[in-house]
Every structure is written in C-alpha cells, then in structure tokens.
Amino acid sequence: MQIQWWIGICIIALILITAAGIMSARLWCYRKQIRHMREELSLLESVDTNYQLTSVVSAGKTEELITAINHVIVSCRDEKRALIRENKIYKESITSISHDIRTPLTSAKGYLQMLQKNNVTEEKREVYLQIVEKRLNHVSDMLNQLFEYARIEANEMEMELEEINAVNVFAETVSLFYDDFVKKGCEPKVYLEKETCKIRADRHAFVRIIENLVRNAMVHGTGDYQFAIVKEGEWVRMRISNLTDSIEKEDIDKIFDRFYTTDQSRSLKTTGLGLAIVKRFTEALGGKVDAKLEENRFMIEVSLPLIKEKM
Numbered sequence: 001m002q003i004q005w006w007i008g009i010c011i012i013a014l015i016l017i018t019a020a021g022i023m024s025a026r027l028w029c030y031r032k033q034i035r036h037m038r039e040e041l042s043l044l045e046s047v048d049t050n051y052q053l054t055s056v057v058s059a060g061k062t063e064e065l066i067t068a069i070n071h072v073i074v075s076c077r078d079e080k081r082a083l084i085r086e087n088k089i090y091k092e093s094i095t096s097i098s099h100d101i102r103t104p105l106t107s108a109k110g111y112l113q114m115l116q117k118n119n120v121t122e123e124k125r126e127v128y129l130q131i132v133e134k135r136l137n138h139v140s141d142m143l144n145q146l147f148e149y150a151r152i153e154a155n156e157m158e159m160e161l162e163e164i165n166a167v168n169v170f171a172e173t174v175s176l177f178y179d180d181f182v183k184k185g186c187e188p189k190v191y192l193e194k195e196t197c198k199i200r201a202d203r204h205a206f207v208r209i210i211e212n213l214v215r216n217a218m219v220h221g222t223g224d225y226q227f228a229i230v231k232e233g234e235w236v237r238m239r240i241s242n243l244t245d246s247i248e249k250e251d252i253d254k255i256f257d258r259f260y261t262t263d264q265s266r267s268l269k270t271t272g273l274g275l276a277i278v279k280r281f282t283e284a285l286g287g288k289v290d291a292k293l294e295e296n297r298f299m300i301e302v303s304l305p306l307i308k309e310k311m
Helices: 002-046 062-115 122-153 166-175 178-183 203-220 249-254 274-284
Strands: 161-165 189-192 198-202 221-232 235-244 288-294 297-305
Touching: 002 062, 062 122, 122 274, 161 166, 161 203, 166 189, 166 198, 166 203, 166 221, 166 235, 198 203, 198 297, 203 221, 203 235, 203 274, 203 297, 249 288, 274 288, 274 297
Parallel strands: 189 221
Antiparallel strands: 161 198, 221 235, 235 297, 288 297
16 A cells, blocks of 8 residues: 555656646746747837747747737838828928919019019009919919818818709809810810709818819810719719820829829929819718729719608
C-alpha cells in the first residue's frame, strides 16, 4: 500500500511539473510575442510605412489578434493618407481661389483709379463702370458659392420642404439664362414634360441645382446645348447636355468632388464647387445625380422622387 501511495504521489508530481513546464513555455511564448508586437507598434508609430504586425511564435490566439490589429492598421493608414491628400487638394484649391478672387478685385481697383482722373470721357467712364460691375459680380458669385458650400458642410442648411411643380420651376430658371446663351451665339434646345411633375423639395435648393447645372454647361460647353425635364416612373429627371472639349473620361469619377475643376489653368475662374453643391442638394432631397461622357458630349442627369399620388 505504501509503495502504491508513493507511486501515486510521484505521478501527480510529474503531472504538475509537466503542466508547469507547459504553462511556463506558453507564458514565455506570449511574452516574446507581446514584446515583438510592442516593438513593431513603436516602429509603425514613428514611421509611415506599409509594414504590418508579424508573428514570431505560435501562441494560442495571438495570430488572430495580429490579423485583427493589422486590419485596423491598414484602415487607419488608408484614412490618414486620404486625409493628407484631401488637405493638400484643399490647400491648393484655397490658394487658387484666393488668387481668382484677388485678380478681379485688383482689376476693378485699377479701373476705379482711372475713373478718378479728370480726363476720362463719359463714353470711357461708362465702359469702365461696366467692367468694374462685371468684376465685382464675378467676385460676389464666387464668395456666395464658397459661403453656401461652407454652410452645407457645417449642416447649417435647413431644408424647408414644400410641394413644387418641377417642370414650371425648371422652365422659369432656364429661361433666365436665355440672354446669356444669345450672347454666346447659340440657343439651347429645351424639352419640357407635358405632364405635371410634383416633387417635395426646398425651393432654394432646387433652383440652385438647376442654376449650377446651366452655369456649368455655359462654362465648359462648346455648343449644342440641350436641357430636358422628363417623367420616368416614380422619378422626375433633369438632363443637361452639351458638346465639350475640356472634359475627359478620367474626369467623370471626380466631377462632383469639391474644388475639382477640369480647367487646370483655372483660366475659366470657377471655384470647382458648383457640381459639388448640386450633388449635396440632390442627395439632401432624396435624389441622385450621374454624369456621362460619350465621345465629346457631356451630360448630367439629376433624378428626384415624385410625390406619390393618393389612390
């Protein structure tokens, strides 16, 4: 009996020693892996690199933990780089827009100085005043777009929804640009849906969508302007199309980005916010917007939901 008792004690002791050894080995692996991860995280914190965490030993669930952390690292890295790109574009755009605003102001100042001279004829005075007015109107338009987009970004634009006949508002707004097209030596083709198209929208936002679409066509278009509003199923669709020589296929995916302009020289003096505002207002009204380029014809389509008729 005593021998069996001692054998039992030895077996238990051996089991405990083995278990302690296994636990010690596992603990050593965990410590080594954690130390390695800490060193790698310190490296990632100090250096912008594509490096990710690696496993040096197989320790339980650490590989799953490393995989999860690597997903977070990649996501944070992508967001950081996207933010850096956005900030760079933002700074470059602000610099360009500042220059675009300063240029007409400087020009207007120069003409005002000439107006102060005593030898200016009435004919020249009238011409100078028209130029000054044109320059100041241009600056006012740019500042209004910047202010409007800033309010949209800050969620300060409160939508006052009302029932609107989309066809009537579309026709009225487009007609305001008739003289501008005449001055360009062309007359746009306008198609209006014969049926009533009622939508629930903020009138200011809806009018601004149309205005920005028409202005964009005038600035970037080269002719054959076509404006249409049609009813298709549960949607009212506005289509603005024109010929162009300044828009390429690669521009389409970025055409609604803020400050984006296909005029890289900025000779057209646009803020690059017109279509960004169109997209924001359209989405706020529950609609969608799309752009297409087929050969040299550029088209933007804005779709807004119709008010459902009561049965």
